[in-house]
Amino acid sequence: MKSKKAELLVGVFVVLTIAAGLMLALNVANNSMSGSDDTYTLYAKFDNIGGLKVRSAVKVGGVTVGRVDNISLGSTDFTPIVTMSILSEFDQFPETSSVSILTSGLLGEQYIGFQPGFAMEGIESLGQGDYIEDTKSALVLEDLIGQFLFSSNDG
Amino acid sequence: MENLIEINNLTFSRSGRIIYDDISLQIKKGKTTAIMGPSGIGKTTMLRLMGGQLLPDKGDIKFKGESIPNMRRNRLFEVRRQMSMLFQSGALFTDMSVFDNIAFPLREHTKLSESTIYTVVMLKLQAVGLRGAADLMPAELSGGMARRAALARAIALDPELIMYDEPFAGQDPISMGVLVKLIKALNDALQLTSVVVTHDVTEVLTIADYIYILAEKKVIGSGTPEQIKNSDSPLVQQFLQGQADGPVPFHYPASDIAQEFLGRAS
Amino acid sequence: MNWLINLGASTLNRLEMFGRATLMLFGAVVAKPQPLKLIPLTIKQIHVVGVQSLLIIVVSGLFIGMVMSLQGYTILVSYGAEGSLGPMVALSLLRELGPVVTALLFAGRAGSALTAEIGLMKATEQLSSLEMMAVDPLRRVIAPRLWAGIISMPMLALIFSAVGILGGHLVGVDWLGVDSGSYWSIMQATVDWNKDVVNGIIKSIVFAFVITWIATFKGYDSIPTSEGISKATTETVVFSSLAVLGLDFILTALMFGIE
Numbered sequence A: 001m002k003s004k005k006a007e008l009l010v011g012v013f014v015v016l017t018i019a020a021g022l023m024l025a026l027n028v029a030n031n032s033m034s035g036s037d038d039t040y041t042l043y044a045k046f047d048n049i050g051g052l053k054v055r056s057a058v059k060v061g062g063v064t065v066g067r068v069d070n071i072s073l074g075s076t077d078f079t080p081i082v083t084m085s086i087l088s089e090f091d092q093f094p095e096t097s098s099v100s101i102l103t104s105g106l107l108g109e110q111y112i113g114f115q116p117g118f119a120m121e122g123i124e125s126l127g128q129g130d131y132i133e134d135t136k137s138a139l140v141l142e143d144l145i146g147q148f149l150f151s152s153n154d155g
Numbered sequence B: 001m002e003n004l005i006e007i008n009n010l011t012f013s014r015s016g017r018i019i020y021d022d023i024s025l026q027i028k029k030g031k032t033t034a035i036m037g038p039s040g041i042g043k044t045t046m047l048r049l050m051g052g053q054l055l056p057d058k059g060d061i062k063f064k065g066e067s068i069p070n071m072r073r074n075r076l077f078e079v080r081r082q083m084s085m086l087f088q089s090g091a092l093f094t095d096m097s098v099f100d101n102i103a104f105p106l107r108e109h110t111k112l113s114e115s116t117i118y119t120v121v122m123l124k125l126q127a128v129g130l131r132g133a134a135d136l137m138p139a140e141l142s143g144g145m146a147r148r149a150a151l152a153r154a155i156a157l158d159p160e161l162i163m164y165d166e167p168f169a170g171q172d173p174i175s176m177g178v179l180v181k182l183i184k185a186l187n188d189a190l191q192l193t194s195v196v197v198t199h200d201v202t203e204v205l206t207i208a209d210y211i212y213i214l215a216e217k218k219v220i221g222s223g224t225p226e227q228i229k230n231s232d233s234p235l236v237q238q239f240l241q242g243q244a245d246g247p248v249p250f251h252y253p254a255s256d257i258a259q260e261f262l263g264r265a266s
Numbered sequence C: 001m002n003w004l005i006n007l008g009a010s011t012l013n014r015l016e017m018f019g020r021a022t023l024m025l026f027g028a029v030v031a032k033p034q035p036l037k038l039i040p041l042t043i044k045q046i047h048v049v050g051v052q053s054l055l056i057i058v059v060s061g062l063f064i065g066m067v068m069s070l071q072g073y074t075i076l077v078s079y080g081a082e083g084s085l086g087p088m089v090a091l092s093l094l095r096e097l098g099p100v101v102t103a104l105l106f107a108g109r110a111g112s113a114l115t116a117e118i119g120l121m122k123a124t125e126q127l128s129s130l131e132m133m134a135v136d137p138l139r140r141v142i143a144p145r146l147w148a149g150i151i152s153m154p155m156l157a158l159i160f161s162a163v164g165i166l167g168g169h170l171v172g173v174d175w176l177g178v179d180s181g182s183y184w185s186i187m188q189a190t191v192d193w194n195k196d197v198v199n200g201i202i203k204s205i206v207f208a209f210v211i212t213w214i215a216t217f218k219g220y221d222s223i224p225t226s227e228g229i230s231k232a233t234t235e236t237v238v239f240s241s242l243a244v245l246g247l248d249f250i251l252t253a254l255m256f257g258i259e
Helices: A002-028 A141-154 B043-050 B073-080 B098-109 B114-128 B143-154 B173-190 B201-207 B225-229 B234-241 B257-265 C002-030 C035-079 C082-123 C126-132 C137-175 C180-190 C193-220 C226-257
Strands: A039-045 A057-060 A063-073 A080-087 A098-103 A110-115 A130-132 A134-136 B003-014 B017-028 B032-036 B058-063 B083-086 B161-165 B193-198 B210-215 B218-223
Touching (some): A002 C082, A002 C193, A039 A063, B003 B043, B083 B143, B098 B143, B114 B143, B210 B225, B210 B234, C002 C137, C082 C126, C082 C193
Parallel strands (some): B032 B210, B161 B193
Antiparallel strands (some): A039 A080
């Protein structure tokens, strides 16, 4: 009987672990972007990426559609190239779309804001491996202050 | 008479200290052989050598003509099923009941059904007089009972050879009497070969067929109990009669006491 | 010259000990496994090392989550960023505190008990007696305990993290008034299953392996006297705690350090 009780308690232990795992999987972790989800890759060149990090979100109007996969520096022109993986369900963005690096709140982390362009005839959708041409760099506070000082001197 | 175990020119040392120096002895089949000697000369070590748990530096140990130190591990495990050892502490598994302890070797090495195992275990427990204690845990047994339970476990697989490590040490006279009677009865009933390692002289003289006395790394005397009693070796007589001083000195080797004090004073 | 000799001798000793430990591990795990006998024994040991450690793990997890929430809140609120409380609690638990604190508690609670148990089995000749019964103590005694430790501890770490996050919720949301929706949703937006949860589990598997290896070896290799066993038990706790902290740094650097 004693070993039966031990087995029962081990069973309870396993159930507890599964419950904890499920809670972490469903309530805590964001696994929409992990593993086998289908994504496609887009590239964008920025003059300045500011505090953008790998795994930063790519959002359209606040809805996360993808994540930053990689950040590298172009080998000839020395501008940063950001690699984004976008969920395949959002595969109808037109070529005229633009991306900018935005900050969530004053101290929040930076993310890529994705503005879909107008879809018209003769304009194709963005697909695997395409570059987004229209980019706006991150705002760097020091540059802003510099511009403000110069413009106030002019006036 | 056939020898079950033969030890030839065995030399064994541990951490640089020589324990046996070139000794030979024979264990005859179906007989009870006692190995005696003062404490601290490594009598238990002898049993471990026979069981293949330790390897000798030199010499050979043969079990039924097969060399134990040269055996491969699998063969050694097969041979060990024919022997069993009664440890000084009993060595019952503390996390199992007495019943499960005795069933353990049966469950490990045989494919007997649970009901057969139950019968065998109960018979063995009956033989040592502990059938009523089957459901107790080892911690609930007295020292003498624990040793009897261990004896039941040692004979569970009907081995050919049982090695007893100090079976009488630390037992009250009644338990000792019970154990002496049990060992005798088992030998007679099961035709076992027994090796008893002990320093309890009187008990051994009643059960042993042949006796070896070890001291100072050597065999200092051997023979039947009669021959041993009549031995003219001073060492043997000192051991048998329990004299405090003699060829085995009372003092641990040390410098002369007068010198020690004088040396300190100067 | 003397110190050089001592250094050499202690290095050799340590190498020899490591060799013995590896042999033990090899004998227990690699050589000819017998699953039919091993599984029931392992379940019994999971009961001893896992289930019986559950209470201390749950209580510590709850309190650590609560304390982190309280501390985090007082710092974050001055930046108006108390919305980030959820991810702060969750990430520190999943990445660090869950595996590490569980490992330290496990070393103290289960590791020391394993060492003492095996050491006592050695002192009372139970291991020798197994060997004389033609049963390999490595497979019979060491292997189920090793497996039980390696299986139980990651489970305990998961439970620890989950309970800790609930404890953080208790203090942060129910007491200090952080919005429950933002506690969970910002946490969900930040925590990644593969990078955070799975890496934490990998960490705790590594820790579990090291702790149970040290604990079983220290017991198996102990000098079978009361003094020797107490020394072995202390060494188990000290060595495995140090190993956990050292390995944690290495693993963290490998997992999160360089992007």
